[in-house]
Each structure stands twice: as C-alpha cells, then as structure tokens.
Amino acid sequence: MFILGKCVIDTMEIELKTVFQPQDLQRFLQSEFYLKHLLPGTGEKLHLVSTYYDSPSRRLRKEGTVYRVRSTTFADGHQEFESTTKRTVTKTGGVACREEINTPQKDDKPIYPDVEPLFSTKVERRIGLLQFERAVFEMAIDRGHIETVNGKCSPIDEVEFEVKEGNGEDLEKLRQHLHQVAVFKEESQSKFARGLALLGE
Numbered sequence: 638m639f640i641l642g643k644c645v646i647d648t649m650e651i652e653l654k655t656v657f658q659p660q661d662l663q664r665f666l667q668s669e670f671y672l673k674h675l676l677p678g679t680g681e682k683l684h685l686v687s688t689y690y691d692s693p694s695r696r697l698r699k700e701g702t703v704y705r706v707r708s709t710t711f712a713d714g715h716q717e718f719e720s721t722t723k724r725t726v727t728k729t730g731g732v733a734c735r736e737e738i739n740t741p742q743k744d745d746k747p748i749y750p751d752v753e754p755l756f757s758t759k760v761e762r763r764i765g766l767l768q769f770e771r772a773v774f775e776m777a778i779d780r781g782h783i784e785t786v787n788g789k790c791s792p793i794d795e796v797e798f799e800v801k802e803g804n805g806e807d808l809e810k811l812r813q814h815l816h817q818v819a820v821f822k823e824e825s826q827s828k829f830a831r832g833l834a835l836l837g838e
Contacts, residue, residue: 731823772803
C-alpha cells in the first residue's frame with residue numbers, strides 16, 4: 638500500500654468470501670482457533686452504506702471497473718466517506734484478487750459527473766484481526782441487504798477474510814485450515830455481481 642496525493646492505493650485486495658450458517662458461525666467464534674488467533678482489542682462494529690455507480694452506457698463495467706462510494710459510521714457516531722475503484726485480477730472460488738484505489742471524501746457524492754446509482758448495500762459489519770502464522774487477516778462479518786434503484790432487495794449474510802499483512806499464499810493456508818476447523822461454503826459472487834443480478838443486468 639502507498640499514498641498518492643489523497644488516494645490510498647492498495648495495489649492488491651486479496652480476500653476470501655464465505656457463508657456460514659448461524660449456528661456454525663457461533664461455533665467458530667467460540668472455537669479454540671478463533672480465540673487463539675484473534676488479536677486483542679481489534680473488535681469493532683461499523684455501519685456501512687455503499688452505493689455502486691456506472692454511466693448510463695455502463696462504460697465502467699465495459700472497462701472492467703467497479704466504482705462505489707461508501708459511508709462508514711463508527712460506534713461513537715463518527716462518519717467517514719471514501720470512493721473506491723476496483724478491477725478484478727484473478728478469481729478462484731471464494732478467493733478474489735483485485736486492484737483497489739481508495740480516495741477519502743468529504744461526503745457521499747460520486748466524483749464522476751456522468752454516473753448514476755445502480756444499487757446500494759447496507760450492512761452492519763463486525764470486524765476483528767486474526768494473526769495466523771506470519772500473516773494478519775481482517776475478518777468481517779456482514780449482515781444487511783442489497784437494494785436496487787428499482788426497489789428490489791436481497792439479504793447479505795457473509796464473512797470475509799481479507800489479507801492485511803501477507804499475500805495470496807498466506808490466504809490459501811488460512812483457507813485450507815479454516816476448512817479443517819469450521820463449517821462454511823465459499824461464496825464466488827461479489828456484492829457487485831449480486832447487485833447486478835438483482836437489477837437483471
């Protein structure tokens with residue numbers, strides 16, 4: 638990761654997206670593995686509203702770009718805004734590697750003048766950091782829904798493991814170990830892909 642002006646450029650976002658049944662997630666959160674590898678003091682609850690945009694001609698999608706603007710509300714009521722552009726580099730099952738650029742903003746307005754909203758995701762996110770071998774991962778439990786501009790809704794109930802310190806090999810080791818200590822399925826569809834499907838695009 639490096640800073641360019643006001644842009645925070647994460648050269649690669651590497652994450653595993655999963656779906657747990659409620660009872661299996663509770664079992665995992667009480668497991669020896671989770672309690673052993675959770676870094677103390679890293680738990681936090683956030684409210685996230687992310688709106689995805691594209692031009693009427695869907696120019697960004699044709700270019701392979703995803704663009705969203707997110708507002709994050711912290712437990713103390715403090716709010717932050719940022720816009721994000723992503724490009725998927727590789728994807729295998731629930732594991733995705735994407736180029737990502739995050740830009741802090743003063744509000745939740747898109748920076749592109751020729752775009753329109755497609756859909757929004759509204760989630761309550763519970764996060765914590767897990768240290769496994771040499772790597773650190775952010776575990777994010779998301780519960781909420783997708784809502785399109787034409788009023789269609791679909792629930793969100795997923796758990797993401799994102800590399801914060803490490804690489805794809807470290808995530809693969811975590812993925813293999815998780816399958817030994819927890820019951821879940823890998824989710825191949827991103828929130829963006831699910832939103833487009835809900836729109837019928």
